[in-house]
Amino acid sequence: MRLMGRVGRGLLWIILIVLTLLLAAVLWLRATSTPRTGGTVTLAGLSGPVTVTRDEWGVPHIRAQASDEDAVFALGFVHAQDRAWQMDFQRRVTQGRLSEVLGEAALSQDRFLRTWGFYRAAQSALPALSPRSRRMVRAYTAGVNAGLAQGKPAPEFRILGYTPEPWTDVDSIAWSKLMAYDLGGNWDEELLTARVVRRLGEAGLDAVLPPYPANAPTILSAEEVGQEGATPGGSGHAGATLPASTLAALQAHLDAARSLGMERVPGKGSNNWVIAGSRTATGKPILADDPHLALSSPMLWYLADLRGPALRVIGASIPGLPSIVIGRNDRVAWGVTNVNPDVQDLYVEPEGARLTSRTEVIKVKGGEDVRLTVRESRHGPVISEVGAGEAGPRVALKWTALAPGDTTLDAFLGLNYAQDWDDFRAALRAYVAPSQSFVYADVDGNTGYYAPGRIPVRGGWDGSRPVPGDGSREWRGFIPFEKLPHTYNPADGLVVTANNKVLPGGADRLANVRNWAEPYRAGRITDLLSAQSGGLTLADVQRVQLDTVSLVWQDLRPLLLATRPGSDLSARALELLRPWDGNQTVDSVPSTIFEAWLAELQKVAQDELGDETRLTSLAVRQQLREDGALCRDETARLGSCADALRASLNRAVDTLAARLGPDPDEWTYGRVHTVASNHSAFGKVGALAWLFNHSAPTPGGTNTVNVARPHPETLRQTHGPSYRHIIDLADMNRSVYVGSLGQSGSPFGNHVSDQQAKWASGEYLPMSTDEADWGRTRTLTLTPAP
Incomplete structure (x- = not known):
């Protein structure tokens, strides 16, 4: 017993020593990576003093006296202080240089990124910018490099053992190219369409990719379109057939993009709306926006407030870009959602087509350099050779974002200064990609x-x-700016967008009929805002933005509840679903059953089209209503949609029982539906994931207004409202905003995740330029070097 006592005491001492060493390491990392937020710093590149007052949530309120360039310099400085790793990682993504620091595991991503040429496109855009934008970019670059020079490297740099290179002006444009990919193309749908036609024929398209419903809401009304004229465009779809080997080669690019979080998934889009004063309690407009993107650690957005002699803007910036992307100034507010027009085309080049080539050298950490030959046709980069060598036809990509002369940054900087509708339109003339509502x-x-x-x-x-x-399917220019969809002071006092179809009837030629998001979010927002004839308040708008009632459930309810259960557990699940109102809260059991069941139903086309194919909710509804052919599966002995309903419910409840236990009453939504804000590099590294990833139970589901589509395998939320704001034009400082995680990029920062709980529970921060609303503050003064 004495020996065991001595062993126990020895083990306790070892545990205490290990814990002490771990604590010391954490304190050291915190001390050496936490940026300076108080006192005075002297920096070259400033023309006058600048104060950076961080509020209670770490949001910097920047006040520059001498010039607007100084304010943007300070934005670059704080971006580098708080998000240096994020900025460097984003830059490496655009450059296709991930393998240099992550090793061979990142080779497929680098091949994809180098072949498409994102960074080359950014290099071609820089000379096209206006003189004001070039000045702002230079000031921002100087600020970033001043921040990097402060000697407080992010923990990721220490772990991976490298020092970030100085920032350049091109780096400030490059990330916008990745955003354009994430939000602005349909080449993946072209691949799916080609696969569907190859396997199921033309008739299979409507089953797998149903057209946008004729009676569903559009952003603009027929009256508003009539005022502005129809948008010119084409119709018809005669296409080229691709062999399976070429489709596989193109799939390699798509898989690489998806591994970087760059994929289009149902519910990845945005909501925004603007309400005229005729509908509000104050008689002034209210504007709301919540862009839906992949949720990450650190979060994409960085909240900031900039004031210079003329620049007076607050909202959400993106580290790496020298402007506020979404927000307001003292007179104008704006919000964005993805239009998702068709701005990409795949061209099957004929034999003998003239091609140019270049050699890209990819450096690989711990390995030999890899040489990559990239070919281009007159349409764009050839993207069909990865994974297929020289075999098969060459497929080239034509895309607006790869063309030279991209002046989108001019547009965003112009919005920061806009004072009225004319300024707003003038700024948007420079906009190229990704097209936004x-x-x-x-x-x-x-x-x-x-x-x-x-x-x-x-x-x-x-x-x-x-x-x-071969020249038979070429672009005939671009839609003139004046002919692009727009409206000013619409008669009904309401504009709602949720990635839904823009124009009614046959006038819409921005994209083909299958390109638009499902209409559930747009319909629910419009219904909620229209239910009140007038007197809408900020609180009313918050409730709409946070709404979690599922119209998908209401659409599918009678079809699902008609299912004949195949087990006692399935019967119990149906009993729990029967009285459900569709509100997807974290303590809801029916939400869990419904989303698990829907995920199984969305797989019904996989026996025909492969495991990566998942139907939309509209496609599932259509199959169930029509007893569609996709429900049938000879191998699984499913002869009808009734069979598919029974089998899919059985699979769903069996999976839930294995995960959550045999009692369905315990299957509350929050146990499985948790937000996954994971780190870009260490999110799946077991020894580090716990430090860098952040999670919390979340409400919402597939196509709810507060969108929170569960991952079809895990039911976790990986995409959603990455940022929210609601702007009250009657009193700008009553406006509110919130991000999905926090301002700091360091796991040891005070503000790494302090917004997440508010974001998940539907709370906001004051979007105010008044110091009285900032809570506890710390001020850092930046002074120019003599």
């Missing part, structure tokens, strides 16, 4: 909408599938 409001009571960007005009074809590159 901009809603607008100003303090004078005006509201509006514009969908800017370079949108190709096609003649006789709709861009829905790969086409011959």
Whole structure:
């Protein structure tokens, strides 16, 4: 017994020593990576003093006296202080240089990124910017490098053992190219369309990719379209057939993009709306926005407030970009959602087509350099050779975001300065990609909408599938800015966008009929805002933005509840679903059953089209209503949709029982539906994931307004409202905003995740330029070097 006592005491001492060493390491890392937020720092590159006052949530309120460039310099400085790793990682993604620091595991991503040429496109964009934008970019670059020089490296740099290179002006444009990919293309749908036609014929398209419903809400009304004229475009879809080997080669690029979180998933889009004063309690507009993107650690957005002699703007910035992307100034507010027009086409180049080539050298940590030959046709990069060598036809990508002369940054900087609708439109003339639905409001009571960007005009074809590159299917320029969808002070006082179809009827030629998001979010927002004839308040708008009632459930309810259960557990699940109102809260058991069941139903086409194919909710509804052919599976002995309903419910409840236990009453939604804000590099590294990843139970589901589509395998939330704001034009400082995680990029920072709990529970921060609203503050003064 004495020996065991001595062993126990010895083990306790070892545990205490290990814990002490771990604590010391954590304290050291915190001390050496936490940025300076108080006192005075002297920096070269400033023309006058700047104060950076961080509020209670770490949001910097920047006040520059001498010039607006100084304010943007300070934005670059704080971005580097708080998000240096994020900025460097994003830059390496655009450059295709991940293998240099992550090793061979990142080779497929680098091949994809180098072949598409994102960074080359950014290099071509820089000379096209206006003189003001070039000045702002230079000031921002100087600020970033001043921040990097402070000697407080992010923990990721220490773990991976490298020092970030100095920032350059091109780096400030490059990330916008990745955002354009994430939000602005349909080449993946062209691949799916080609696969569907190859396997199921033309008739299979409507089953797998149903057209946008004729009676569903559109962003603009027929009256508003009538005022502005129809948008020119093409129709028809004669395409080229691709062999399986070429489809596999193209799939390699798609898989690489998805591994970087760059994928289009149902519910990845955005909501925004603007309400005229005729509908509000104050008589002034209210504008709301919540962009839906992949949720990450650190979060994409960085909240900031910039004030210079002329620049006076607050909202959400993106580290790496020298502007506020979404927000307001003292007179104008704006919000964005993805339009998702068709701005990409795959061209099957004919034999003998003229190609140029270049050699890309990819450095690999711990390995030999890899040489990659990239070919280009007159349409763009050839993207069909990865995984297929020289075999099969060469498929090239044409895309607006890869063309030279991209002046999108001019547009965002112009929005920061806009004082009225004319300034707003003038700024958006420079917008190229990714095309966004901009809603607008100003303090004078005006509201509006514009969908800017370079949108190709096609003649006789709709861009829905790969086409011959023989000259018969070429773009005929772009839709003129004046002909792009827009409205100013609409008569009904309301504009709602949720990635839904923009124009009614046959006038919409921005994309083909299968390109739009399902109409559930747009319909629910419109219904909630229209239910009250007038007197809408900020609190009313918050409730709409946070709404978690599922119209998908209401649509599918009678079809699902008609299922004949195949087990006692399935019967119990149906009993729990029967009285459910569709509100997807964290303590809801029916939410868990419904989403697990829907995930199984969305797999019904996998026996025909492969395991990566998942149907939309609309496609599931159509199959169930029509007893569609996709429900049938000879191997699984399913002869009808009734069979598929029974089998899918059995699989869903058996899976839930294995995960959550045999009692369905214990299957509360929050146990499985948790937000996964995971780190870009260490999110799946077991020894480090716990330190860098952040999670919390979340409400919402597939196509709810507060969108929180569960991952089809895990039911975790990986995409959603990455940022929210609601702007009150009657009193700008009553406006509110919130991010999905926190300001700091370091796991040891005070503000790494302090917004997450508010974001998950539906709370907001004050979007105020008044110091009285900032809570506890710390001020850092930046002074110019003599």
